[in-house]
Amino acid sequence: MSKISPKAERRERIIESALKIFAEKGFQDATISEISKAAGVSDATVYEYFNSKEELLFTIPEDITVETIRETERVMPFLRGAESKLRAIVQSYVTIYEQNPEYANLIMLHLKTNRNFLRTRAFEVVRDAARMLLECIKEGIETGTFRKNTDPYLVRSIILGTIEHLCTRKHLQGQPENMLSQVDPMVDLILSGIRAPQEQQNISIHLHMTGTAKAPETITIVPEERKP
Amino acid sequence: MSKISPKAERRERIIESALKIFAEKGFQDATISEISKAAGVSDATVYEYFNSKEELLFTIPEDITVETIRETERVMPFLRGAESKLRAIVQSYVTIYEQNPEYANLIMLHLKTNRNFLRTRAFEVVRDAARMLLECIKEGIETGTFRKNTDPYLVRSIILGTIEHLCTRKHLQGQPENMLSQVDPMVDLILSGIRAPQEQQNISIHLHMTGTAKAPETITIVPEERKP
Amino acid sequence: MSKISPKAERRERIIESALKIFAEKGFQDATISEISKAAGVSDATVYEYFNSKEELLFTIPEDITVETIRETERVMPFLRGAESKLRAIVQSYVTIYEQNPEYANLIMLHLKTNRNFLRTRAFEVVRDAARMLLECIKEGIETGTFRKNTDPYLVRSIILGTIEHLCTRKHLQGQPENMLSQVDPMVDLILSGIRAPQEQQNISIHLHMTGTAKAPETITIVPEERKP
């Protein structure tokens, strides 16, 4: 039924070529000529669809970003508890980047540091996603899952920063090979850091002072020796 | 007594101008003309000191990076315990970036994602610093301060990623105003996430004095001395 | 009927301007700006047609060289005897240079000594022409027209060297005014130098009629058969 219009298809081809080439060479070192050739159209045709090289750049992440975020948002309601949600969001982020290396490359190496990108529709979606993460952290705090004095903004920065760092590192230096395997350790670590202290960790010691002896003036607690 | 040679002084001026302008406009959008004008020299003079625009770019972080890292390394021996060291390193990183906003800008927005920068002398120093951080984490694991199953590389990524994220965010969006104030919460959070469980240190002791003896006025908990 | 495409026409104009200007100022002192202006196009347009200044330089002689050489080759089959051929070739060379002074200038003053020109398609044609000349000399030797011990390579060097010298001299010092008038004397001189001695053709015959018999009406001198 949904016949793709040849025009939309052409547009798509241009975007794909642009993604590939921008990711490989960066915005400045990529040329329209190169992109149009890869897309099988003329330079001028690129300008039929996009007003400028930069507009083309900024259009690339739109679809994929929007799509993925929407998907994640759709899953959210089915998850219970801040921890599960947080884990799901992180998983979602990393999955996108792992499955779309060129997209990841473009975002991490070329768009994230572009001032004009901040004024972009695509970036708004990114901002939405970041907000979702923030809400989730706040929820955890409110429900008592996370420490009361947790700074949700800081936690978000830690999460996003870590993902970005891993992703950038992977694309520049080839490590880590598989980012997805890092998700659980990373989330575990952060959750450990912000989880509210659990009751069972508090030990009550009942001292029954039998006899008439004076209570000791000093109680020395000697931690068990750690075996090296 | 050590009069600064006019040549070194000129060189310094060029580097400073370049830092300012590269940070403001990025590598590609900055022109040698602009930089040379800002430094009060001619275009050709820039090329007397640096072989190319890119060499100029890569020379900028050298001094400041080297200097700061060395300083941090000098402090290390005086610190006891992985936690203190880790905190000091983070503090050191953030201090540089906080005190040299243009340098931070250049690193975070323009150099971090530059493939050629990886082959740079300045980057080697950066790598050294990252290694120092890693060693510190490993030390914490070995001495039992941190969990045995901690992945030191992941922890490092979390730390560096967070710093980078905060820094990038500050330079693109103006927040957080003061990164230094984030150091302690951030380190606390991460340490909480990787600290080995030490019941003795976290437990609440409820003394129910059921006898007739007088309650002691002071209970001193003396942790056993840690052997260095 | 065959309307010249405007593109080819533009290209032609650029080549003509380049010829003029390169001939006048030499390769290094000519600028693309100058050439493009003379051709009535922009600098960038020159680069639409030629990849570099040097490529433009090397393209210039292509057409004219190829064309003339081919023409000379076409005439060859109609000529009988090495001497006639040799004379025709020299005539052909000199005619080109006489009729295309700028081309001559470019070749003699700027291309002949250019190392990279040796790797050029145009130069291959030049080499072909030189080979044709060589073959012709060899033919003369084989057929006995020229001395057996003639070194064909030397003869060729003499011929080409002379033409080049005359041409260079004309363009630098204005003399000789008309090179074509030098062709016959030059060829005569060289032929005299390499022609096989043929006593029969040069001898004076003195007839002293001392008897009363009737003289024959025809005396046929039969040159001794030459052993191949």
Add this chain to the structure above:
Amino acid sequence: MSKISPKAERRERIIESALKIFAEKGFQDATISEISKAAGVSDATVYEYFNSKEELLFTIPEDITVETIRETERVMPFLRGAESKLRAIVQSYVTIYEQNPEYANLIMLHLKTNRNFLRTRAFEVVRDAARMLLECIKEGIETGTFRKNTDPYLVRSIILGTIEHLCTRKHLQGQPENMLSQVDPMVDLILSGIRAPQEQQNISIHLHMTGTAKAPETITIVPEERKP
């Protein structure tokens, strides 16, 4: 006795370096910096001795040219006959070029086609040499050694052109290996071409017609048909 002044020695070093480098790379592609470095002096020092890069270029051939020409001139009076002189001059030319390959290279590839070189003191010497050659040819004509109708200018062009061609070819293409071995064949060839016809080549045939017949009115010499 003749202590070389250190200044003259410096000057000499600069000239030698310049010869080497100009010959190797050509005038335009050689840099003063390169030359001064090779000479062990500073750029500025080069300008103490020579007013410009071009002046330096033109100064190079002076000494060697003057010296060689003078030497040849000194030998001339001891030679008898135009042929001997002509041969000596050619020999002299070729010897210089053979023994000073860099000098030959410079002259043939870089100076010979330089318009400004014509206004040079060094070129005057070259002109003198050419005049000497011309005189020698004229002498041969006057003394009857060479044909009366010989064009001395053309002969000179043939001689100089051949030498130049051989020399250029050697430096660009490596052939001929040894130019000196070409001197005799070349001179022989040219002399054969211009030598006045010798008496002994006229053969007298005495026909003794016995009988009473009338002498023939016409003797036709029919050269045998050449088989194609």
Add this chain to the structure above:
DNA sequence: AATGAATGAGGGTTCATTCAT
């Protein structure tokens, strides 16, 4: 709607030459 062709605008880089020391 698509494009072949053209170009304006601009930037990095080089180097002969100068001059204060």
Add this chain to the structure above:
DNA sequence: TATGAATGAACCCTCATTCAT
């Protein structure tokens, strides 16, 4: 006298963008 240091003046080349067809 020698030079380290500085630079003015150019030039080649690139490419995003436009526009007539």
